[in-house]
Amino acid sequence: MGCSPSTLPNSASANANANTNAGPTAANSVPLSLDATEKDGSRLFCIKLRRSRLRRCSCGGVALQQGDGNGNGSTAGSATCGSGTGDNLCHQVLLNPLQAKNEADYEKLSTGKKDSIVTVAALGNFTHSVVRRATGSTGTGTSGTSSSGGGGNNRPGHRKSSLALALTPEDDPMDVYQRNLMDLKYPTVLPPNPQLKALLVFHKSDSICEAVASACQRHQLDVTLVKSKEEALDTLQKSYATAQCYHLIIIDARSSKNLDAEHIARTIRHTHGHHLTTIIAVCKKSFFEKDDVLIALLDAGVNRCVAETTNLAMCSVELKQILHSIIRPHNVMSTQQALYTALHRLKEVVLITDDVLRIQYANRATERLLNMRLDEIISKPLADIFVSDLSTISEQGKSIKEFDGILTVRRKNQEGIPMHVRVVPVACIGSAPTHLIFNFDVPGGQMDFIATLPQPKEAPRGSLHSVRRCSFDVRSIASDGLRRTSLAKLTSLPLEAPITKIINLLSQVQENCSADEARLIDKVLEFLKREGLYSPQMKEIRTDDPIATDLIGALLTGPSVYSSRRSSNDSIIRTGSSTRTATIVPAKMKANPIIMELLEESLSWDFDIFKLEEITDYHPLLYLGMEMFRRFDVFATLNIEENVCKAWLAVIEAHYHKSNTYHNSTHAADVMQATGAFITQLTNKDMMVMDRMEEAMALIAAAAHDIDHPGRSSAFLCNSNSALAILYNDLTVLENHHAAITFKLTLGDDKINIFKNLDKETYKSARSTIIDMILATEMTRHFEHLAKFVSVFGGEEPREHNPQSDEETAILMRRMLIKVADVSNPARPMQFCIEWARRIAEEYFMQTDEEKQRHLPIVMPMFDRATCSIPKSQIGFIEYIIQDMMHAWESFIDMPQLITYMQINYSQWKKYDEQGVNTLADVMAMQPPMVKLANSK
């Protein structure tokens, strides 16, 4: 519109102007302004303008028309937009048309402009607009000189209003009040000054009704008469919609037969916009003999009950009293909504406490600063949100003075933030302060507060100065001691995580967005501030099948879920497995041609691990392991003799439990085989993501990743108070154990110590790689690993080379490699896939059997051998766990057979499900004889 707020007239002179121009009897109501300068130079003001004082300016905007007291309107400043004060006035007056719009529309309208405007409804319509200037004015103010008018406004129909909190009609000679800001100790928002309207709800127009109506007219009220509840509510509804609200409603309460005054009052009170409407009930004189009817009316929301009278003088006096004692204060109260809104939307943090430093009010910026919701903040002792000692502000027995200095605020996550805080004591009743107002600078605002903090040694001792001038309040620093200064130091360290940057950026966006958007951003911030950003949430499981839900819940959820269901009668502590000494390497190993022949295929994805299990007499890990070590040059890489490796593999294999149907050394060999296949593919594809040492570590990790698995899940171990769960505090119990025992065994015997020839640094790095890979097989972090992998390797763009991030991506890749290898069985040829499904189901069944027998919580109740549907569990497992991961991995490594097998297997499980092939026995009965035979053990 060509209106620039920067040239608005100076506030002080504006007020002075208002006084001189208006004079004590100024008849014209002035547009009102509350003017506050913020530290960034932006200004906050509240303005209320009357439609009658607007006219269109030539630019299409609206200019303010000023009365000269003689009925001659003049335009303040230029009527055309483009220069001088006229522009500014025009700009301000642009708020006014919004009276007819709703707040949402108006806020929308103002979007994109430099001002942000909130129109506030008080007394039912939009009476105040709170304008938050985003641009500072260059030493000029905002006040309403523009609108003060000349020596009064005597235009017909226009009301005089001169009392500071005037409400009464201007033409009423008894009500010559002055609206004069200077009379007030603190400037306040003057209340609306409308034509007062009264709604009379009388069943019939009798003499009582006429007396009331006449009294209203005598006091210049616009009167509307309605005769029924419906008509009354309808009229109110319409008046609300057109912003022509009724200030006074007088209800005939003499007989509930004709009009249910109590119900009408209650309905009005519950209608939006009528909480400050004055409701009067006209009652029979006899009602005043007992209190019940009157109390009921007052409880329903009536402000005052008056006795019926036909005497006009009595009626008039009563009405006058009501105007003064109820309607005027209501109007004044209504303006506070504008102040609260201004306060609430302020960028700066404002807190108000009582005299014992309990928080009574906090604005929205406080929520953001403390990262707490208002309901968490209100009523809190202030000491809870400050790290700093507050005795400097409010010490018992000492008078409270203003404070201006640095205090450290404690956020919800206990993080401490030093802030520049001003504290102002306020006495609301009496002269002793009853409330303290805390005003904080906005961190990350125009002035980077933290960056301006002086180092503790430079902090000058003495007075309270502005932090902008790099001074420190010594009292607050000293009282806080080391903690404060070290915290300040910490916060000013040049350390910033990318997530902190993101949070700061979002917080900035929040400053200037709508309440809904701010709420959404709050949610986003909440998530971003949580630990384990990538940790799986139990998102909606895509299957409604309880078996899949059971399985996936058990796999993805940490044991803590089950701990509450712990059975009290169980205190058995499972000892770790029996110690196994190094087994003698099978003598037949060297010369078995059948084994050798089979191992020729050891890098094929179709490799038959079950055949190897059988022909090695259940030593597949030893044979497969040696073959892998040979193929990947592990002996040379570790600079170790073959015999040590062989002995190591034998010991590792011996510590797998043969009694486990699934988690035995065949599974370890299978995972090692998949690892070998993946490494080969990476090499074939010229993806030099692993060096020889890393390949060796991956193979070792795969071989050992489930060592000493008890055939029960971590949840089971926690629920049964096993020694391992106690040792590892219920956290990643099994995987921690697998990694720990691997090193315990390896380092405990020189004959099997495959690391003994590595130098310290290499060993350290090898150990860290192996531990990281084994821990990555924990399923509760499945989605975390998958999400990270996809976020790094999922993009089309080639990644930039950077040694640090290269190491990080190598870690992600290795984790994914072992994870996929670990649960690759649904992507193996169908007969293998089915056998693995049988084995895992059998192990789950055994766990359920034991849980039942020991009265432990049942981790997967659906895995009951009598009822479980194997196809359903496999469908859920593939859909929820395997599918996405396999696609991600396949697109990285380029092994389409993974997807092909997975899809074939998935279709087969679906087919079984449709055919009603459910139990393990059913499934196995469907398999060709060879498969059954080979796996019958």
Ligand SMILES: Nc1ncnc2c1ncn2[C@@H]1O[C@@H]2COP(=O)(O)O[C@H]2[C@H]1O
């Ligand atoms: N085919 C399968 N069906 C159901 N669960 C499986 C299957 N394969 C692997 N799992 C589970 O996935 C888990 C991966 O980690 P673990 O080897 O510790 O234990 C494994 C089993 O609990």
